Amino acid sequence: MQLWNEIVKSKLAVTGLFLVGFLVIVAVAGPFVYPHDPFRIDLDMVIREPYGPKPPSAEHLFGTDDLGRDMLARIIYGARVSLQVGVLAMLIAAGIGITLGTLAGYFGGWVDAVITWMIDTAFAFPAALLAIAVMAIVPNPSVFWIFIVLGLIGWAGIARVVRGKVLAVREEEFADAARALGARHHRVMLRHILPNCTAPLMVAATINIAGNILTEAWLSFLGLGAQPPIPSWGLMVTEGQAYLSTHYWMCLFPGLAIALTVLGWNLLGDGLRDALDPRLKDV
Amino acid sequence: MITYLIRRLLSVIPTVFGVATIIFFILFLIPGDPVRVILGQHGDPDTRMRITRELGLDQPAHIQYTMFLKRLVTGDLGTSYRSNEKVLHILLDRFPATLLLAVTAMGLSILFGMTAGILAAVRQNKFTDVLVMILSLIGISTPVFWLGLILILVFASRGFDGLPVVFGFLPVSGYGEPGWDRIRHLILPAVSLSAIGMGYIARMTRSSILEVIRQDYIRTAAAKGLKRRVIILKHALRNALIPVVTVIGMNFAALLGGAVATETVFAWPGIGKVIVDSIRQLDAPVVEGGVMLMALAFVLVNVMVDVLYMFIDPRIRLN
Numbered sequence: 001m002q003l004w005n006e007i008v009k010s011k012l013a014v015t016g017l018f019l020v021g022f023l024v025i026v027a028v029a030g031p032f033v034y035p036h037d038p039f040r041i042d043l044d045m046v047i048r049e050p051y052g053p054k055p056p057s058a059e060h061l062f063g064t065d066d067l068g069r070d071m072l073a074r075i076i077y078g079a080r081v082s083l084q085v086g087v088l089a090m091l092i093a094a095g096i097g098i099t100l101g102t103l104a105g106y107f108g109g110w111v112d113a114v115i116t117w118m119i120d121t122a123f124a125f126p127a128a129l130l131a132i133a134v135m136a137i138v139p140n141p142s143v144f145w146i147f148i149v150l151g152l153i154g155w156a157g158i159a160r161v162v163r164g165k166v167l168a169v170r171e172e173e174f175a176d177a178a179r180a181l182g183a184r185h186h187r188v189m190l191r192h193i194l195p196n197c198t199a200p201l202m203v204a205a206t207i208n209i210a211g212n213i214l215t216e217a218w219l220s221f222l223g224l225g226a227q228p229p230i231p232s233w234g235l236m237v238t239e240g241q242a243y244l245s246t247h248y249w250m251c252l253f254p255g256l257a258i259a260l261t262v263l264g265w266n267l268l269g270d271g272l273r274d275a276l277d278p279r280l281k282d283v
Numbered sequence: 284m285i286t287y288l289i290r291r292l293l294s295v296i297p298t299v300f301g302v303a304t305i306i307f308f309i310l311f312l313i314p315g316d317p318v319r320v321i322l323g324q325h326g327d328p329d330t331r332m333r334i335t336r337e338l339g340l341d342q343p344a345h346i347q348y349t350m351f352l353k354r355l356v357t358g359d360l361g362t363s364y365r366s367n368e369k370v371l372h373i374l375l376d377r378f379p380a381t382l383l384l385a386v387t388a389m390g391l392s393i394l395f396g397m398t399a400g401i402l403a404a405v406r407q408n409k410f411t412d413v414l415v416m417i418l419s420l421i422g423i424s425t426p427v428f429w430l431g432l433i434l435i436l437v438f439a440s441r442g443f444d445g446l447p448v449v450f451g452f453l454p455v456s457g458y459g460e461p462g463w464d465r466i467r468h469l470i471l472p473a474v475s476l477s478a479i480g481m482g483y484i485a486r487m488t489r490s491s492i493l494e495v496i497r498q499d500y501i502r503t504a505a506a507k508g509l510k511r512r513v514i515i516l517k518h519a520l521r522n523a524l525i526p527v528v529t530v531i532g533m534n535f536a537a538l539l540g541g542a543v544a545t546e547t548v549f550a551w552p553g554i555g556k557v558i559v560d561s562i563r564q565l566d567a568p569v570v571e572g573g574v575m576l577m578a579l580a581f582v583l584v585n586v587m588v589d590v591l592y593m594f595i596d597p598r599i600r601l602n
Contacts, residue, residue, distance in 0.1 A: 121298065121301060123533075124298045124582060124585065125298070125301070125302060125305075125578065125581075126535075126536035126539060126540070126577065126578050126581040127536070128536060128537070128540040129536070129539060129540060129543075129574045129577050129578055129581075130302070130305060130306075130309075130574065130578070132540075132543065132558065132562075132570065132574055133306050133309055133570065133571055133574045134309050136561075136562050136567060136570040136571075137309055137567060210424070214424070214426060217426050218426060218427070218428065218540065218544060221426070221428050221544060222543065222544065222547070222559055222562065223559075223562060223563060224562060234426070234428075237426075237428065237429055237432065240432075241432060241548070244432055244435060244436055245435075245436070248436055251429070251432050251433075251436070252433070252436075255425075255426060255429030255432065255433070258425075258426050258429065259421070259424055259425045259426065259429065262423075262424040262425075262426075263420060263421060263424035266420055266423060266424050267420065270420070
């Protein structure tokens with residue numbers, strides 16, 4: 001409740017929360033509310049004069065693409081793709097990151113040494129470039145592969161945050177008390193230490209989602225992610241590229257959707273950090 | 284210091300080795316048939332066998348891995364499936380274009396990012412600060428490729444929807460002739476590629492300076508009656524620089540990734556564009572080689588960052 005009050009106080013966090021909330025509503029309810037089918041190809045529309053994609057109109061608010069498909073319907077559907085990739089990849093990354101981070105922070109010693117080395121090594125890798133290498137080789141690049149790959153490269157950031165926090169919490173008296181009462185290691189970790197790491201974890205997860213969405217868009221733009229006819233925003237920008245100077249809406253709107261979504265998650269992450277750690281606010 | 288430098292350079296080897304190993308296992312584990320890519324659907328079985336043997340694909344994994352590493356050490360990144368040209372040759376051919384683009388974009392990021400960050404810190408919580416913070420967050424959140432396309436849209440000589448051509452003076456595609464023409468072609472790709480770095484650098488510069496100016500020695504400097512400008516630029520900035528330099532190094536990975544997209548958008552003939560072209564042509568050796576070269580560049584830049592620390596902060600040199 002206190003956290004909620006802090007979030008509401010920060011204008012940045014509220015803006016972020018609003019953008020993210022809007023995205024979630026659009027992704028969940030949008031396709032049921034908006035009447036157009038994102039996959040329906042309308043050739044009558046295409047051959048109507050002037051030939052080609054149609055500009056925004058009352059019927060098609062964001063215009064249509066080169067196959068007469070409604071742009072807004074595709075962007076709404078794209079919100080699902082984007083949200084799925086962002087969140088699922090984050091869950092994979094968080095699963096690995098929390099496990100390794102907790103083990104390293106809790107046990108210390110050689111366990112910590114090995115895991116810290118793994119984290120450092122992961123940071124020395126240009127992960128996004130490795131994603132190209134993977135996606136270029138998988139037989140059928142798809143959204144599924146993207147969230148696997150993004151999940152596997154995103155763990156290090158989360159592990160580092162969790163390790164740092166566990167290291168601090170481990171020394172607190174309640175953790176000692178739990179151990180003194182005879183609680184086993186896994187119980188101390190899961191019930192006593194991890195709940196105290198929620199705050200930094202939420203910040204790291206939010207920023208991870210922002211990064212995932214941006215990377216998915218980028219891979220799909222390069223042709224290494226979602227494949228046609230899936231309306232992924234990155235892919236839609238690629239499809240619009242050929243029509244850039246004559247039919248600007250095919251590029252403009254999907255890109256705007258990416259930028260606003262990522263902005264929303266980043267704002268939320270920044271806002272959460274300020275709210276959870278007031279010490280940082282003025283810094 | 285020399286010892287440190289040598290040690291740091293040697294530490295590059297395991298990382299590059301790691302990148303190479305991961306790329307090898309990606310190639311090995313993920314099903315995909317290079318022979319089929321080379322021959323197309325209709326290769327006859329004899330040719331198929333011959334090429335499989337030539338590529339060493341009939342060998343067990345550990346032998347393939349040793350062969351892969353041996354070739355790598357001698358700088359042999361394999362041969363393009365499409366053009367039969369040496370991958371290293373193709374990449375080195377394109378390297379200057381990518382270097383020019385990346386260095387220019389990085390320069391712009393540092394110049395404008397740090398200036399904006401200093402301004403924001405000095406005017407904390409005032410209009411300038413809020414504006415810089417919002418703009419840098421937008422810079423971080425905007426996809427590089429889309430920013431490039433929007434710049435093209437604005438600068439495209441045609442304008443759009445009959446709007447007057449205001450900005451038609453910059454070329455939106457290609458590499459240009461050496462000299463002034465090259466610089467004109469460089470402006471738009473470099474600007475769009477610099478946005479992300481600018482955002483990160485501005486944010487880090489701001490928070491780092493804000494942290495430093497609370498320290499006692501800054502108060503002492505102020506008490507001595509030094510001008511605010513001297514305090515910020517001479518006393519605070521130097522101590523605030525370490526985290527900023529770290530961000531610049533970390534950001535180099537994003538810069539290279541962005542270059543892959545930017546070069547495609549602006550038809551800039553660098554390594555990024557060759558990677559994307561090769562992805563579309565299923566030319567795996569060129570893609571892997573390009574990624575490996577970029578990974579090497581990233582690792583080397585971060586070594587340079589570590590060395591830079593010693594120049595910025597003598598305390599690091601002593602330890």
